[in-house]
Amino acid sequence: MAGNTFGRNFVVTTWGESHGPAVGVVIDGCPAGLEISTEIIQAELDRRRPGTSAHATPRREPDQGRILSGVYQGRTLGTPICIVIDNRDVRSGDYDDLADKFRPGHADLTYHLKYGLRDHRGGGRASARETAARVAAGAVAQAWLDKFGVNVLACTRELGGVEATETDWGAVVQNELLSPDPSVVDKMKARLAEVKRVGDSVGGVVEVLVRGCPAGLGEPVFDKLDAALAQAIMSIGAIKSVEIGAGFRAARLLGSENNDPLTPDGFLGNNAGGILGGISTGQNIVIRAAVKPIASIAVEQQTVDLNFQPTTISVTGRHDVSALPRIVPVCQAMVRLVLADHLLRQRLARVEFD
């Protein structure tokens, strides 16, 4: 139980089901005196908001984040910050015929087996809607990161098998798929349209880049910065793999190739992805995560009902064709939460604080 909290000193607890009254988050441990506004939270929520693209769910949620506590006259009080996002455009009726069937690739079965009961409407707690709360918290975390000049970028590195081979971070915000390579955007869109036509879905790869991270973040041995990032990223529903720096490729390098040589001007290379021994080096931190295809598809699939009798299912509610690009700001938010926590923890590392 009690797995809805993340972080040790910058502590985030999300709550809420997809079709309940609201989702939300409590942030405990945000330092006092930080400038926070509804606007900076809303800006991030808008990036994750549904109903904004042809490829995304048409569920129309204004996703207004309301701050209920912890902020006074535009600054944090040092007390818990509660942010609530109401659920408005709920069409629970769409899910009536899913109440007694388990959707393949979904948490329906496992929640049922774990708890003995579940809120089947819209996936309940397992809905991606829960990530709106993470994004709101990530916006607060970023305000804290700003004090250190830490910048967290994220993009769609691959979508439906189409890879972005070029990297222009400035281009990311200029296309709705958040590709860092403008030349592949049309190909990605075509792939999404093609898959949507046949009622299927695709996955892809998210890349997160952290610039300006101070050296020294990360706590040996179990709370290494890369371990914390791995947990953070893998805790997002659709993610099935995570890698840091050279990642999987490191398995096939020689030590002499993989080690990043040190010079007075810094490292030559960044196979380490900005983390050595679980502690940030001051270089860019590079994380990649594989996103599985959306499990809700119109294509008919074999499944079982509540009595474990065979049946078929075709999920026809309002769903994205791909978790990308909407999952990109969620990954970004999770990385922000990790860094916000470890920036605080690093204040405790030495007798002399500087």
Next chain:
Amino acid sequence: MAGNTFGRNFVVTTWGESHGPAVGVVIDGCPAGLEISTEIIQAELDRRRPGTSAHATPRREPDQGRILSGVYQGRTLGTPICIVIDNRDVRSGDYDDLADKFRPGHADLTYHLKYGLRDHRGGGRASARETAARVAAGAVAQAWLDKFGVNVLACTRELGGVEATETDWGAVVQNELLSPDPSVVDKMKARLAEVKRVGDSVGGVVEVLVRGCPAGLGEPVFDKLDAALAQAIMSIGAIKSVEIGAGFRAARLLGSENNDPLTPDGFLGNNAGGILGGISTGQNIVIRAAVKPIASIAVEQQTVDLNFQPTTISVTGRHDVSALPRIVPVCQAMVRLVLADHLLRQRLARVEFD
């Protein structure tokens, strides 16, 4: 600070530096009445022990695990179990000329930047020797898993670019490289010998398979079972990527390919790797992790000294050529710790306990 503890209810804290008097572990939260002996701990420690192969460090450590508390008359008391493993074959002199240089690919620099001082001898706390304590704890965890029939297997899936394409779990313990494919063992050995000759090192891939895991383990939303496994595995020094089930491959599948259909007889396929929505399905859990090449190599590398002046380094101490196969039981131990913790947590999931 305070990152040396893992788990929420089955709580493991390791301590110790490579060249200090000892390394060890305290396990708090192990249920009372469990049969534990020095022998079952020793058996696991022996699997990780150095000095047992031509490819591994010749450091000769008996690695005797002594139980100092928490066990009485062969059974756990419900009180903390402290296990100590003395450091015996310490040749700190080997590291004298490393005291004022940062080894590339190592935590030397980052510990220095984080803490302002470090125990440079043998890597100090960042040494792989710390993992002996994890392995000892994993043996205790396994005794608890045994009550549920949970079996955690692990193997060397790839080594120095040589992949084990066949999978015979029975073969794993019959070759010293822990390959599940006996046909590639000689090729792996040749690769290790070749690399050793030139003073270099290689990485590889570890695979962990969990059989008999009950459905229902894992806590939404941040403590999903896969998130906990990702943190656990990524907290091992040399690991740079982790994936569950289809893993990275899922990014390139269609939803209709990736979803595992449900039938009254179970799932057809296991792309989910035994985990849906962060909760175990009852299928096998499949984890793969990429291991980077050992950073300590005789090949001369560029680096800097404590004054950040350029210099070169050739690490000639006693080192493995590859973290595999010795890292395999460490991965196994970490998975055991995760499952032991979540088996306890699952006792709390419902009003009615069964």
Next chain:
Amino acid sequence: MAGNTFGRNFVVTTWGESHGPAVGVVIDGCPAGLEISTEIIQAELDRRRPGTSAHATPRREPDQGRILSGVYQGRTLGTPICIVIDNRDVRSGDYDDLADKFRPGHADLTYHLKYGLRDHRGGGRASARETAARVAAGAVAQAWLDKFGVNVLACTRELGGVEATETDWGAVVQNELLSPDPSVVDKMKARLAEVKRVGDSVGGVVEVLVRGCPAGLGEPVFDKLDAALAQAIMSIGAIKSVEIGAGFRAARLLGSENNDPLTPDGFLGNNAGGILGGISTGQNIVIRAAVKPIASIAVEQQTVDLNFQPTTISVTGRHDVSALPRIVPVCQAMVRLVLADHLLRQRLARVEFD
């Protein structure tokens, strides 16, 4: 930071300032399948509600607890339960002239020193209004305790120097001061009226009695049941002392007097207050706590302003004359939270669960 969470497995986080939009609580770790309704929460909130007596603040708050998550069709889902209580009857203007003065006996100065800024309106986070959230959580905890037949009673043992020497637990709910001794109620009321007339305030003693607590609750060594209760009770703003069983009196007894002899029919005596070695014995648990007089008084007092210049203050807002009896359900709630948590933890104590 991050001190707004209580409990390890039944985990409660409160949030909210007195004059912000709302106060509330997130409960994470409540087992799935528990029957919960708005009504059982409201019944407890009503017991703590202001504006119901001549001696209490006339602030009129409906204190409606709204469940925003974690409950579906009247049963807990195993997911976090968020309960919100809006702040309605806020007269922040009453506090305008307190913005630049520190009220003696209040947290005004210490919040200022700690955080560098504060929400002075109504005491902000330090307001007793925060305890409404605890009471709501306590109602959920009690639903869980009901499964074990655990009953938590509480009363006003002493008020303004008037002691309740008799103990009739049935009488407690029949007088508005929650005295277990009906014969002293008039005297207590007279004392309150007298003190109110002169613009002063009084304290008293709360007693909590737990009936039906199973043996075995409490975790050696730092999370002893009495240690957890002491933290829980002392975390209530106005409480300055806490004792278990014979409490302070035990300091003056002989061992032969203080030890409760054991017989096949149970203990003879309960100086231990139901707890031995930090673990419940199965007897009644008895806790007493001293409540200081309300710090907000009309009597003029010496104090300093924000520039630490001398001034005087007379606090004339809407305040209770005594924290009792309204603090009684708060103590009750905190004891419920402790027991709810330890009932869960006890599920983890042994290999064999029964």
Next chain:
Amino acid sequence: MAGNTFGRNFVVTTWGESHGPAVGVVIDGCPAGLEISTEIIQAELDRRRPGTSAHATPRREPDQGRILSGVYQGRTLGTPICIVIDNRDVRSGDYDDLADKFRPGHADLTYHLKYGLRDHRGGGRASARETAARVAAGAVAQAWLDKFGVNVLACTRELGGVEATETDWGAVVQNELLSPDPSVVDKMKARLAEVKRVGDSVGGVVEVLVRGCPAGLGEPVFDKLDAALAQAIMSIGAIKSVEIGAGFRAARLLGSENNDPLTPDGFLGNNAGGILGGISTGQNIVIRAAVKPIASIAVEQQTVDLNFQPTTISVTGRHDVSALPRIVPVCQAMVRLVLADHLLRQRLARVEFD
């Protein structure tokens, strides 16, 4: 389970049974660069050591604290500090006839009920010997407190009904009973001798005084400084009540009497005991705790055996006549641990750190 850890950022885990090989402690989160030596730990252990007085147990333990990790060249590394204290003078045979009887006033019965088995020798984990580990940790904590000029004093305020009415802190270390009032030492000794003669035991009152504590320590709302102190003190086996400042007496004061007026030169009075709203004011912190009489007495008492059949018991092993004065350094240690933790936590309170 897992209740053997204390603190959130300065994290202390004790382990060990009275008659096992050793007791010990792991301290995780101690800042790097702190000067620590075996000597400062030993000095504190010696203050708690048995066998040093006519009134204390004649068990002769050298109580040598050995540092196994976390300290290199006399300074903390930022890694976990493990300290081990071997058990030497173990006469487990003394306890043979206690194996099947529950000693009144002891944890024998409750451990049995909780865990289903126990190490009966010397009280096992419930033995006061566990507190040696706390004292060792407290010595490390004090080294950290020294950086802030925080001084933690403690004394025997009352013993066997004999109260120390005068307070000369300099006198405390000059008498073996740690009385702050030299004029009552003989009377206290006479009381101890008298009680010893009849095979009985007595309790008393410990007082702890913290000088030089900075303002701002303590975390609203559940981790208030007084709440943390209450848990810390009540977690010591023999303690049955704890009070801060005016403590119980506050229940009988008027608000105008209890509030400490504020002046530019500080507070007039210290009924608050140095803590307002759970946060330190910068004044002295004053804590008092009632200690019950030692439960092990030679006087024959009624009890039951393992089959819950009636029997009698007379405990004739090696025992103190009173937990005082040996419990005094334990209380001191616990207060040090709380302050060490909160000094770290306060580093996280504000955006701007100073």
